[in-house]
Amino acid sequence: MDGFLGVLGGMGPLATADFLGKLVENSPALVDQDHVPVIVYGDCTTPDRTASIVGTGPSPLPKLLAGITLLNQAGVKAICIPCNSAHCWYDELSAASSVPVFHIVKASAEQVRKKQPDAKTVGVLSTFGTHQMGIYRDTLAAMGYAVVAPSEDEFHTLVSPAIAMIKANRLDEAEDVFREAASRLRARGAEIIILGCTEIPIGMRRQYRETPALFVDSNDALALAVIDFFAA
Amino acid sequence: MDGFLGVLGGMGPLATADFLGKLVENSPALVDQDHVPVIVYGDCTTPDRTASIVGTGPSPLPKLLAGITLLNQAGVKAICIPCNSAHCWYDELSAASSVPVFHIVKASAEQVRKKQPDAKTVGVLSTFGTHQMGIYRDTLAAMGYAVVAPSEDEFHTLVSPAIAMIKANRLDEAEDVFREAASRLRARGAEIIILGCTEIPIGMRRQYRETPALFVDSNDALALAVIDFFAA
Numbered sequence: 328m329d330g331f332l333g334v335l336g337g338m339g340p341l342a343t344a345d346f347l348g349k350l351v352e353n354s355p356a357l358v359d360q361d362h363v364p365v366i367v368y369g370d371c372t373t374p375d376r377t378a379s380i381v382g383t384g385p386s387p388l389p390k391l392l393a394g395i396t397l398l399n400q401a402g403v404k405a406i407c408i409p410c411n412s413a414h415c416w417y418d419e420l421s422a423a424s425s426v427p428v429f430h431i432v433k434a435s436a437e438q439v440r441k442k443q444p445d446a447k448t449v450g451v452l453s454t455f456g457t458h459q460m461g462i463y464r465d466t467l468a469a470m471g472y473a474v475v476a477p478s479e480d481e482f483h484t485l486v487s488p489a490i491a492m493i494k495a496n497r498l499d500e501a502e503d504v505f506r507e508a509a510s511r512l513r514a515r516g517a518e519i520i521i522l523g524c525t526e527i528p529i530g531m532r533r534q535y536r537e538t539p540a541l542f543v544d545s546n547d548a549l550a551l552a553v554i555d556f557f558a559a
Numbered sequence: 560m561d562g563f564l565g566v567l568g569g570m571g572p573l574a575t576a577d578f579l580g581k582l583v584e585n586s587p588a589l590v591d592q593d594h595v596p597v598i599v600y601g602d603c604t605t606p607d608r609t610a611s612i613v614g615t616g617p618s619p620l621p622k623l624l625a626g627i628t629l630l631n632q633a634g635v636k637a638i639c640i641p642c643n644s645a646h647c648w649y650d651e652l653s654a655a656s657s658v659p660v661f662h663i664v665k666a667s668a669e670q671v672r673k674k675q676p677d678a679k680t681v682g683v684l685s686t687f688g689t690h691q692m693g694i695y696r697d698t699l700a701a702m703g704y705a706v707v708a709p710s711e712d713e714f715h716t717l718v719s720p721a722i723a724m725i726k727a728n729r730l731d732e733a734e735d736v737f738r739e740a741a742s743r744l745r746a747r748g749a750e751i752i753i754l755g756c757t758e759i760p761i762g763m764r765r766q767y768r769e770t771p772a773l774f775v776d777s778n779d780a781l782a783l784a785v786i787d788f789f790a791a
Contacts, residue, residue, distance in 0.1 A: 359569065359572060359726055360604050365601040369599065373591070494588075494591055495590070
């Protein structure tokens with residue numbers, strides 16, 4: 328395998344570990360040497376993305392740019408960011424990088440097309456920050472999909488608390504809450520649901536295993552896009 | 560959390576992802592920002608460690624030193640290597656680093672003391688290369704333990720094939736083989752068994768969950784040593 332993948336990670340650190348695992352599991356490799364070499368910049372002290380978007384915390388951009396700079400200096404061939412909310416700063420990060428930066432939202436939207444070619448309505452579970460910035464809504468709408476997302480009340484009572492449970496390692500508790508949030512999107516017409524925050528698949532492992540065709544895991548979608556790129 | 564942990568990884572890539580997950584799971588953190596920031600150099604094209612030790616492949620040392628150099632240049636505070644066999648080159652790597660390098664064998668031996676303070680006989684499952692170099696045998700003997708390991712025949716028919724299964728993503732098959740290898744060590748008096756190759760815990764998840772007191776997972780031991788260091 329030629330060249331390193333740069334991973335701008337740490338948001339959160341468990342999502343980065345999960346991404347690296349999915350990169351390995353999805354690779355058609357038989358020995359270590361067939362996998363994609365990686366350099367990971369995992370600064371988990373990067374300020375919370377959603378807090379910045381809703382105006383209650385500092386911007387993560389300076390730390391994100393520090394990571395982009397280090398990865399470019401290390402000579403990586405391309406960069407991916409296993410954090411959906413960080414893609415609210417995608418344009419600035421991509422402009423600061425001399426190598427291509429994968430887009431997790433586009434990678435996830437592609438997997439919707441592959442998994443459910445006839446779907447018309449797509450549900451999105453994400454952080455409140457990603458939702459506010461509309462990065463999934465706009466990309467999916469441009470592809471002709473109707474998009475359903477939790478209400479502001481459902482973000483505050485279900486999705487945001489469950490994401491915080493993952494970050495505090497309370498995975499089992501989170502699973503029940505995400506199950507409820509997903510079933511509400513399905514009741515409103517979602518034929519497939521994008522897990523559009525890289526913490527969410529960690530909290531929905533059982534449900535994903537039971538019905539993989541009903542979900543797109545954004546971390547998995549990103550890994551698949553990376554593997555395609557490095558195989559080319 | 561102050562300063563980055565450098566991780567010299569990619570040996571194999573799944574063991575690195577597993578280590579990062581264990582670093583998160585063992586941390587008493589409630590939010591991303593409480594975890595240990597990491598920079599990972601994961602060059603999975605590093606030549607096979609055991610092949611080099613038994614004289615059938617090139618040395619991994621040049622690539623290992625390239626990783627140590629990059630991590631030092633990136634300004635990390637300490638370095639860990641989630642690969643037991645790579646510790647056969649520990650002295651060279653430690654000498655080339657201006658920051659401390661954790662020793663996975665010492666970290667694992669410490670966990671034996673904590674988990675089974677009365678144990679006298681310790682089993683070690685490792686790669687054949689780690690076994691040949693005697694890094695566990697010598698460290699444990701110096702601490703007063705009797706050490707049991709697979710026979711050369713058991714390495715060739717059980718342990719080495721099962722490690723190759725992990726590297727090829729055949730986890731379930733590997734589990735049965737490792738179970739047999741562990742039960743043979745127990746029959747020869749092992750009161751606790753060190754999983755002294757970072758791929759092995761990935762292939763013994765069920766057995767470890769059933770009887771965690773009977774095993775020391777070297778990846779877990781390394782994560783615990785790192786967390787202690789960064790909390791100090």
